[in-house]
Amino acid sequence: MSEELLGQLDRLEAEGREAIRRADTPDDREEVRVRFLGRKGRLTGVLRQLGTISPELRPVVGARANEVKEALSELIDAASAKADYAGAEEPIDLSLPGRRPWQGGRHPVTLVVEEICEIFRELGFVRAAGPEAETTWYNFTALNIPLDHPAADMHDTFFLGKDVVLRTHTSPVQARVMETHEPPIRVVVPGMVYRRDPFDASHAPGFEQIEGLAVDEGITFVDFKATIRAFVERFFGPDTKTRFRPSYFPFTEPSAEVDVGCQICGGHGCSACKGTGWMEIMGAGMVHPAVFENVGYDSDRYTGFAFGMGPARIAMLRYRIPDIRLLYESDVRFLEQFA
Ligand code: DAH
Numbered sequence: 638m639s640e641e642l643l644g645q646l647d648r649l650e651a652e653g654r655e656a657i658r659r660a661d662t663p664d665d666r667e668e669v670r671v672r673f674l675g676r677k678g679r680l681t682g683v684l685r686q687l688g689t690i691s692p693e694l695r696p697v698v699g700a701r702a703n704e705v706k707e708a709l710s711e712l713i714d715a716a717s718a719k720a721d722y723a724g725a726e727e728p729i730d731l732s733l734p735g736r737r738p739w740q741g742g743r744h745p746v747t748l749v750v751e752e753i754c755e756i757f758r759e760l761g762f763v764r765a766a767g768p769e770a771e772t773t774w775y776n777f778t779a780l781n782i783p784l785d786h787p788a789a790d791m792h793d794t795f796f797l798g799k800d801v802v803l804r805t806h807t808s809p810v811q812a813r814v815m816e817t818h819e820p821p822i823r824v825v826v827p828g829m830v831y832r833r834d835p836f837d838a839s840h841a842p843g844f845e846q847i848e849g850l851a852v853d854e855g856i857t858f859v860d861f862k863a864t865i866r867a868f869v870e871r872f873f874g875p876d877t878k879t880r881f882r883p884s885y886f887p888f889t890e891p892s893a894e895v896d897v898g899c900q901i902c903g904g905h906g907c908s909a910c911k912g913t914g915w916m917e918i919m920g921a922g923m924v925h926p927a928v929f930e931n932v933g934y935d936s937d938r939y940t941g942f943a944f945g946m947g948p949a950r951i952a953m954l955r956y957r958i959p960d961i962r963l964l965y966e967s968d969v970r971f972l973e974q975f976a
Pocket of ligand 1: 805806807849888889919920921922944946
């Protein structure tokens with residue numbers, strides 16, 4: 638009896654193949670599919686008789702039925718595809734070049750971070766890193782920022798717990814590096830920092846900073862100025878003007894903000910520099926003795942300088958990007974311009 642069913646399947650397959658060969662139109666092919674493979678078609682007819690054979694043989698016939706079904710559906714699909722191709726209004730141009738896979742590129746901020754770290758590497762600085770979830774001790778207290786001081790408020794901190802924050806700047810890594818290393822120290826620290834600022838054209842709740850720190854015996858303000866000047870010349874070009882403006886940070890004394898001649902108007906004054914001809918690129922200064930004492934350094938013996946800059950802002954100056962949000966939206970149409 639099972640032989641009988643297998644024979645039926647062989648005939649069904651042979652006749653199906655022949656019918657597909659003769660089916661010229663989509664309608665014909667659909668008719669063949671229904672007649673052979675449809676719910677009330679011939680294959681179903683064979684399967685209905687499975688009950689009449691012994692249970693051990695049913696899997697054999699069932700497997701063969703599946704094979705026939707797949708063979709015939711594939712043939713029908715192939716015949717349709719072939720007809721579509723031949724029937725296309727314009728023949729396919731096989732000489733057209735293939736589509737290239739999309740190639741990723743490096744993010745503009747990454748490009749700036751790499752370039753800045755490379756310049757400082759040439760000046761003798763190595764890279765260091767620290768945690769993004771930071772204790773209030775390292776983020777504030779060790780840096781001479783009392784927790785009840787307005788400077789701590791100013792940072793609009795994300796608290797993760799009573800004494801744990803998302804770091805609001807990369808400066809805490811200064812303290813971590815000094816705690817674990819003896820001078821001489823020369824490090825740069827690129828990394829993400831976080832502040833409770835809503836997104837607008839010039840603010841983002843998370844952004845990059847690069848911290849710098851040099852500590853040794855006998856480091857002076859002159860070393861600080863010369864190092865920053867050397868950096869500006871390499872990064873912005875040898876003709877770029879540099880200006881050190883007095884400022885205040887709790888962890889440096891004296892403190893300065895460093896400006897460079899406006900990269901957009903060349904110093905004449907434009908909307909980008911608000912008419913001043915200058916653009917601020919970093920906060921900096923001589924490390925405050927209290928910071929040295931907090932990490933266990935002898936503040937009579939050692940001096941140093943530190944600086945912190947925002948590579949996203951610097952990327953905006955360099956590439957004339959008008960809105961910081963473009964840097965954090967991951968829109969490929971924007972990003973691929975930098976690849
Ligand atoms: N940490 C400061 C900020 O986030 C930037 C800064 C200023 C870093 C002066 C420094 C420094 O190392 O000396 O705004």
